[in-house]
Amino acid sequence: MKKGIRVYNLYPKLIGKMDNWINHFDRIQDMNFNWIYINPINASGFSGSDYAIKDYYLYNPMFIKGWPLKSEDYKEENLEKDRKKGNELLKKVCSEAEKRGIKVMYDIVINHTAIDSPLVKLKPEWYERDENGKVKNAGADDNGTWVVWGDLAQIDNANSPDKENLWKYWLDMLLHYCDLGIRGFRCDAAYHVPADLWNYLISNVKEKYSDVIFVAETLGCTPTQLMNVSKAGFDIVMNSIKWWNYKDEWFLKDYKEWAGKYFSMTFPENHDTERYYNEVNGNKDLAINKYAIQAYFCSSIATTIGFEFGFKRKIDVVQTNPEWWENANYDISKEISEINKIKSQYQILQEDNMIIPYDFHNEELFGFAKEALNKSEKIFVVANLSPYNWHNINIPNFYEIMNGDKIKDISHGHKMETVFNNLDYSLKPGEVKLFYIKY
Template structure:
């Protein structure tokens, strides 16, 4: 790769799933592998003591470990976590905690100790959070093991916010460098601004990423005053044709840059979504393609544990156990590392500048991603045809660029010969192939 590392790269995140990895003391055994793939963050789902359902996201006590995650040595929770955090730093990794503050377990002691902290129905019973399918308003999912917290402005809210401020600051002081904020849209922006400000008083570089999947666009917009560093986007579900993804991207990039992912703990594994008749070589190619696209589309990228091995079992926040670790169907760790190296070296791939789509040839999509204030840009060519190769005239792409962006573009596609794209060149795309060409003002092609 001809470019030096970016000074302030966007996060390249590996999601270590606690119930699959086992007790905290075993998490360190995964760090060398994570670092070798070129990730710089480890995101860990909630590891706190759960309520009656056993779900990682039904937190009953934030100061205790999930019984399945305690190493059983008698060491304190803080000591166990501190050992992991120190080991992660030794591998050049920062750790991101999943921060769940929009609800607790329904059997949390807070329900009786602080009854005014919760949303209650007309009978005085604690309400459970729910979600309505945007495509079908009659499809309503209710999480009966959870109790929804009440953040409506009123005097009682101050004590609730103070409690979470203390919990958050404790984890900051312990050494957690970032926080994925679960269902961030369920908590008012002014509350987030308060908490984020308190964390940054202690650790100015603390990173906050808002999980907003499945909410309405106006709910994302409502988070603008909160001060989030990143949002998680919905690029996983894009068909490479519809306008909605780029409309959202360009609407919210001024709120915060975004993080893409090919799958997550909330989604089925990618293999479950691919045709069961595909040979494993073709499945492996689909995995490589999905990770490359996630890395190219937005500033940050996140990959869940097991993706690199083609795991097929979806992580379950209640039932997953270490014995569910699967034999690899393949191993694309080296390829993931090559993509991550590309990501950490190409400046424009770490910035959420303007992005637009072209169709330079039949069944070919071209994404042109620009820097906001520099002539840097990236052109991603995607063959939408999974059965046949396609060709793209260089002039059909370069002719759409601004004058200051003109000239040859350097190819940086991982595991390909790195030539240049000129107006008289023809780019050949294998079935389903993605190729990327960049202009980086630090180095001429």
């Protein structure tokens, strides 16, 4: 893999039946995304959480029967009856996406299962246990506090006495979904899973399906942890630029540790965060601003269904259902399409490499230069972060900054016909300019 990707997270529970997912594919294609990412759609445990998987080969009945459901739809015998149909529907989904030049990525969870998964009894040696021999619940650090999830059982991928069969189980599961047409895996809590296991899975899957990619969920990792995960063979890691204010040093300090070595993915919102509409008080120009900056900064970008429409309601991995679909508060699909199209046309916009910030001495302006890894291209980005104020920029000796005078304005909005050495321009609120030169 030599370039980044553009990912649309079609959150399954917000749409319902798999047949209905396909109704969104044309507009996803129109927005110039080349991947669709779906969260877990397997049968879940008692909590109903997408990430508490009870059976990796059975489906949540919502995606086969639609919504609302009856209590008997969740019975194991009925889930089993629908297994074949679920496989056929997922295969159809992947085929329909492929017709539009889009590949499908699936979210895999192998750090834990639902506490009521049959595997807990069938394969007790696959799980971690406490000093009393009880299966441990999975958990995570939340700002220094360890939070335990009672609906999850922690898999012992590192030290299980039956590790060979456990790892083979995961490999067979991945190959099963590849056989149905899945061509990418977003790997949940990747840094909690042994790197040796990832190496085993990635190498073996790619031996049979060379076009499959793996994306590591690495949010909250230190640069060292991120690089250790990446070395296991991942194609893309996830970065934390969403939480960066464009001023503090922490992000660039971390980014420089691995930029140019690994591809990374960013996002303005995801299924775990608040809706970005709420963060910007419904200002669509700032939503476009955020998407553009991230798209031009990082090799890969993703966003969640509803971002383009200014949805307000935070996704819930248990409660979300098709009745949560909202009326659009705005529609920035056209702008996303333009930004994604630009991103797809220039190699430098599909790389992660060193960023050189430009200080405008103005808190409401953000700018940076970036040079291609092979030194053949360079971009300069300047963004007005204000939702209200116009700002004039004046950069003398711009040709010196760009190392040449054949500069093009390739912005997604208004374009300057000629870019002069003394760059002088008034940025409207939320506007992002993108300048480009090829050597």
